[in-house]
Amino acid sequence: MLPWTAFSLALSLRLALARSGAERGPRASAPQGDLLFLLDSSASVSHYEFSRVREFVGQLVGLLPLGPGALRASLVHVGSRPYTEFPFGQHSSGEAVQDAIRAAAQRMGDTNTGLALAYAKEQLFAEVAGARPGVPKVLVWVTDGGSSDPVGPPMQELKDLGVTVFIVSTGRGNLLELSAAASAPPEKHLHFVDVDDLHIIAQELRASVLDAMRPQQLRASEVTSSGFRLAWPPLLTADSGYYVLELAPSADPGTVRRQQLPGNATGWAWTHLDPDTDYEVALVPESNVHLVRPQHLRVHTLPGERGAGGGAAGRGQDEIPPPPPPEEAGPERIVVSHARPRSLRVSWAPALGPAAVLGYHVQYGPLPGGAAQRVEVPAGRNGTTLQGLAPGTAYLVTVTAAFRSGRERALSAKACTPDGPRGRAPHPQTP
Structure with missing residues (x-):
């Protein structure tokens, strides 16, 4: 009887702790969390694009349970210097937040996203600045794909604080860099979408944000x-x-x-x-x-060479993998030309360190979220013609340089085919 009595007491204690924790914590119907919107408000974004992004953020806010004891929102502009449109806790209802978003004006200036991320860490997500301790933190960064200053280090500092990062890119950008900046897995936290099609991802992003607001979420990033x-x-x-x-x-x-x-x-x-x-x-x-x-x-983990003495044996656990050598720089520019209803030409500036390049992978698929196809291009070439496309369709094209070291460097761009007859398309051809 004694062992069973001890087990019963232990079980009762754990159930009591669980019940008390549930009473103290937020209900499932009213998730708590701090949600920061980071908008590219620089001169690289047209007034039309900014208005569409602003409309999208307002639509997303309307789908979220904002209010006292639930989600709180803040809006920060990316420009030459960060600008806070409104901090956490200033507006107590979703309607008030929507009104503040509609009133937000574009700031112009440079695209200093890294500076804005560091500002968010020190001025908004810090407890001394009013952020609530013990609640999930989420960042939604809407960008045209570029930044005038480094994004990686300040973004990693935010993720180290437990911030979940979603990225919505409305233009071209380095797919690998944006994937590394977003929380893992990138296919759930990174969206490439045309500025006129932002509404398409609103429901999906809402569900992802609410999922990220749930406590006890273990995440992986910077996978090498x-x-x-x-x-x-x-x-x-x-x-x-x-x-x-x-x-x-x-x-x-x-x-x-x-x-x-x-x-x-x-x-x-x-x-x-x-x-x-x-x-x-x-x-x-x-x-x-x-x-x-x-x-x-x-x-x-990503593919790579298995060096002698690899793995855990005899290694410290606090070392950070060395950065890639500077000579292994991927394509710097993608040029789209000779666009036809069912084909277009893609070329790029060759990767630096050509002797170390094994070849290029060109991956393309219709936006948003269509099935992607892949074409292999030999190392000595820097262009290919994509065929079998659909007329009047936007495609996301990613050119990846594969190096002998096992590393890869990529650049992405959006390409559009002109309108034309929509008969049966020929099969895609490898160059």
């Missing part, structure tokens, strides 16, 4: 052939417990690496992993105060 970063919202505090991180290859679950972290931690970087490998990740919160369930995630 040898490592990745993990981030999660604040689930504990330094005084209420600690975390145990576990990592193991899916094919060999007995080979486990563990790392203990304090309760105020919200991120960790695993390094010196094997390329092209599935890894199982577990985040186990240990606390006698709060009942928080473990979280699990599967991450696949």
